[in-house]
Amino acid sequence: MNNRYPVYLLFALVLFGSAMLSEQLLFRKQQNFDAITRHATESLNALEKQSMEVLNRLATLKFDADPVAFTGIPTEEIPVKWLSLFVYKGDSLLWWSDNSVQPKKSMLESGFFFCKNGWYESFMVSANGLNYFGMLRIRNQYAFQNKFLSNDYHPSIQLPPSSIISDRSLSDGYEIRNVSGNPLFYVAFNKGDPVSRDHPVIAFIYILSYILFLLAVYYFILSVWKSEQKAGLVTLFTVILTRLLSIYFSFPAALYDLALFSPSYYASSFILNSLGDLLISVLVITYLVNVAVKLLSSQFAMKVANSKGWSPLLAVFALLSGTFLYSVFINYLLAGLIINSRISFNINNVFELNVYSLIGVVITGLLLFSFYLVCDGVVRFIQRTATGLRKIVILFLITQAFFLFLLLMFRDTSLFCDYGISAYLLTNFLVIYSGYIRRNMRNIIAFTRYLLIVFGFSIYAAQTISEFNKLREKENRKLLAAKLENEQDQIAEYLFNDIADKASKDKIIREYFESSYDKLISGAQTDDYASRRMMQLYFTGYWGKYDISIKCFNMDGLPVNTGGDPTWNLDYFNIIINEDARPTYSEYLFFSGNNAGRISYIGRLPVYALSDPDVQTGTIIINLSSKALQNEGGFPELLISDRIPQKKDISNYSYAHYRNQTLVNQFGKYNYLLSSNGYTKKLNSNDREQFVVFDNYSHLFYRTGDNGLLIVSMETPGILEFITLFSYLFSFYGFCFIVIYFTIMLIRSKGAFSINFKNRIQVTVLAVVVTTMLLIGGATVYYIFNNYVTNLSYSVNERLKSMLIAIQDELSKRSLEETGLSDEMNYTFSKLASTLDIDFNIYSKSGMLIYSTQPKIYDQGLVTRLMSRNALHPLAHDNKSLHIQFEEIGKLRYLSAYEPVRNSGFTTIGYINLPYFARQDDLKKDISSFLVALINIYVLLFAFAIFITFIVSNRITKPLQLIQQRLGKIKLGKRNELIEWDHDDEIGALVNEYNRMVSELAESAELLARSERESAWREMAKQVAHEIKNPLTPMKLSVQHLQRAWKEQSPNLESIMQRFSQTLIEQIDTLSNIATEFSNFAKMPKANNEEVDLAGIVRSTVTLYSESESATITYYEHPDGGYKVYADREQLMRVFSNLIKNAIQAIPEETSGHVHVEIKKEKAIIQISIRDNGKGISADEAPRIFTPNFTTKTGGTGLGLAMVKNIIEQANGSVWFESVPGEGTTFFVALPVFEP
DSSP states (O other), X not given: OGGGHHHHHHHHHHHHHHHHHHHHHHHHXXXXXXXXXXXXXXXHHHHHHHHHHHHHHHHHSOOOSSGGGOOOSOGGGOSSTTEEEEEEETTEEEEESOSSOOOOGGGSSSEEEEETTEEEEEEEEEETTEEEEEEEEEEEOOSSOOSSOOOOBOTTTOOOTTOEEESSOOTTEEEEEOTTSSEEEEEEOOTTSOOOOOOHHHHHHHHHHHHHHHHHHHHHHHXXXXXXXXXXXXXXXXXXXXXXXXXHHTOOHHHHTSGGGOTTTBOOSSSSOSHHHHHHHHHHHHHHHHHHHHHTTSHHHHHHHHOSTTHHHHHHHHHHHHHHHHHHHHHHHHHHHHHTBSOOOOTTOGGGOOHHHHHHHHHHHHHXXXXXXXXXXXXXXXXXXXXXXXXXXXXXHHHHHHHHHHHHHTTTSTTTTTOOHHHHHHHHHHHHHHHHHHHHOTTSOHHHHHHHHHHHHHHHHHHHHHHHHHHHHHHHHHHHHHHHHTOOOHHHHHHHHHHHHHHHTOHHHHHHHHHHHTTSSOHHHHHHHHHHHHHHHTSOGGGGGEXXXXXXXXXXXXXXXXXXXXXXXXXXXXXXXXXXXXXXXXXXXXXXXXXXXXXXXXXXXXXXXXXXXXXXXXXXXXXXXXXXXXXXXXXXXXXXXXXXXXXXXXXXXXXXXXXXXXXXXXXXXXXXXSBGGGGGGGOOSOOSXXXXXXXXXXXXXXXXXXXXXXXXXXXXXXXXXXXXXXHHHHHHHHHHHHHHHHHHHHHHTTTOOOOOHHHHHHHHHHHHHHHHHHHHHHHHHHHHHHHHHHHHHHHHHHHHHHHHHHHHHHHHTSOOOTTOOOHHHHHHHHHHHHHHTOOOEEEETTSBEEEESOTHHHHTTSSOSBOOHHHHXXXXXXXXXXXXXXXXXXXXEEEEEEEEEEOTTSOEEEEEEEEEOOOHHHHHHHHHHHHHHHHHHHHHHHHHHHHHHHHHHHHHHHHHHHHHHHHHHOOTTSOOOOOOOOOOSHHHHHHHHHHHHHHHHHHHHHHHHXXXXXXXXXXXXXXXXXXXXXXXXXXXXHHHHHHHHHHTTOTTHHHHHHHHHHHHHHHHHHHHHHHHHHHHHHTOOOOOOEEEEHHHHHHHHHHHHTXXXXXXXXXXXXXXXXXXXEXXXXXXXXXXXXXXXXXXXXXXXXXXXXXXXXXXEETTEEEEEEEEOSOOOOTTTGGGTTSTTOOSSSSSOSXXXXXXXXXXXXXXXXXXXXXXXXXXXEEEEEEEOOOO
């Protein structure tokens, strides 16, 4: 695989070039305004054709005499988006499809026009004395924008949002022509806008090319230096260098223009300038840790581990200290991720979570995975040192003392400041936990072992996130307390600006002031009428939360009501405004203070003469003081620009203001004491900010500058929150681990991965459970939401009926004219809406708006004053008594209820509408609470299902496993146990068959053993006789020769006797050797397996035969390291001694002998080769070379290689040979690497 780097490099360059080219093409496309204009024109022309088809279709429909009965084309059936239809007879509007826009008289022709909420193209068709109009909205153009309202173009036109649209020619503008080829409008593009390169696909291609480039670098270095460690280090250096260059140059732009790389979510330094930078840096750190851990298995590290003296102990101390310091670094990164970011990790509010929360969880998992690599690497190194447990414990305690010393010394630094007791204890837990699993659970399958590690690290992650969430919440609570101390009402300031504009143009108020100045009416009348008119027309709806007093002053600054206190003049208020108050968003409103939670404002409105707008005839002073907190409807959110700071959601908090130890204001669920003296004993000091926990609440005591006390409280999270967070994290990390684990298994098995019967049962049952839970969960969610809508409809209906009863008497006495209601009725209805905390609209019988508690919606043109056609038709034509439907304003979707208003004669005189503008945040919280509860229940049920599944699968497969184990233990010639089973079922039948087979097998084995013993004894006797016969023959000849010499009294009898004795001794030795060989073969001892260094055994054996005069022995050991096997040391020495001795003996005497021994590691296998230059093994001899009693030598028993094969196979290894006759033979031994 090392030679694949050119392919990786080629693909990397191709992908990199493709990404760059695509990026440049997109850049040019975004800057090609001619092409953009051309596409917009083509899209618009297609919309025009479709709109005219719809309009012509409408003109063919028969129009009823009663316009209400005409159904026209329902909105949902209009195929063109943003197209509104109208039917006119002259200037009278008879029918409309929706209430999003209403054309003015000047628009009743084909053309291009601007309405309050956007730009429109109008179409007209005349037929049967009626005019049919279509209004196609080209672009939204609201007076302000927020999360509900945005100034977008029609989805089909796709013009840049920053472009300027006009019905007049613009400099540097581009024409957009209609279907007739005439200029319709003009567009000017903002060429200074930064070009968006936010294209995830291009960014992904860049990342893929970078990964391939790193693979090319890695395998290139590996092919040159033949060292994985060096290749890893060079690749790491390449990663760090390219990473720094990427940060410095912000390249590639397609990556850094992604929202993931925006510092708005997270930023802490130049390197960690965004969440994306943090993610990449954590990946680099994980790779760095992986390289460092691999270095702990290097040959140098092994030398240190196996050396004598203090070196191993110092190395262990350094590694343990580094492990704890790395935990501090991880804690530092996690603290920055959670505390110093805008990313939500609040698992109890699903809608606060987003993709960045998920990425944060992934980053946490990567950091913990890298920490596991460190722990595992250190534990492995400690195991290789063969240091006793006692010394390890002592070293661990010394490391603890050293680490605590560092922690105390650098406690105030940014790196250590967030490292608390919890993190310290969890770090110890993880180190010990990893060591325990590595040391004591080596026999457990890898899947279970790693899943236990995921379990432990999920606990760490859950506790860490919980702790940092608490710290983050406390900091946020301090900010909230500071805001509550000096809180301003941003919404009121914004709304007051609109009131000031309207009041300054109010002709009636200006007339009254001018008449009062001319002495035509009394000052008391002016003061009373102006105050009443302001309250009736302007200070309604949202202003119900304020106590309001209005004072009028003439041009001299004196009260127009002379019955008032003359010393209380305008100068008094001017002094307060200039010295004590501060300006607000509105130039006419001034913030005068926040007195124990009660917000106060002073408004100053100049009044100018109608006859001369430059002459100021008076001033109106408005004092605003907030009442106790009330719920705010959804309208203010809709009507407030996103440039106005929004209030922080405090629904999860309770707070109380105390002044002079007396409770003056409180909010929330917690019940505070009437006097703050009751809390004195709970406070430890006079610090301005102090957190105290009691009554299951965490309280922030915040001393204000006005000798007051502000308490901000929040419920303390219980154990359930931690369990919930842990279950989510364990589920997520466990799922990721399972996917990665089985993916790796599939890759290693090349797609042939299979699972056993037990696992198939578990997977099947879990699949059924998960599918069932998903179906039930989906049905439950569907039911809950439907039920929620039903209950909401019922609630809206009840509120509508209550409102109708309250105003029925007033309305039934009058005819509802389209000119509107009197000022008195406006004021009455506004007070009623404020009291009931409700918004409503009143429409005439023809569907025109008469009154609204929120007129700003209609004044700003968000919707028109027309009643929804989908509500008017069922009420007016179908005579329904109630109609409830969903309506939309921009992106705000709400429930709206309609009901007829009838007079005393039970005749319908109009319609009342109640729009239920429930706050979207409240709705989301309700749904989130439900989803969290549902998910928690299902997570617990799923965990319970897993537990039950394992129990059931174990019970089902236990008898099968028992049968499997017994079958595996069946051995011929030995007693095999029967299985006892009490149940009469399929398993019982299988057990009976097994027991019968074992009984029959025992009988057959006994017969076979008897036969084999007889045959073996015969063969052994023949072999023994043959082997003994060989030395007996020369012994017999020597004895006969000695007898003849004795009889003949040979003169050299003494020398003959000496030769006879020597020959006899040699043959006796031969007989002894034969007996020893047969004895060793017959009594092969049981292997005493242990972890042994195979390279050391081979080296020792080579050294033993290195002095041989028959051959030169060479030895080569590949520097891969880690030659550990699990076998019997003595037997292995016998194996290699036998093989090397055979290699030496196989070399002819006339040949200069050479034996080469080599050891190397290939993946998880250690291979030893022993090569000689002897005579080799013929093809006929090769099949019998490992057969007992077969030998190629003139002497010997032929048992040596049979013994070698037996020993190696008992150690789960294999032995084979390759031979070329006349050139030599190579024997190979392969044994598996021992993995602790």
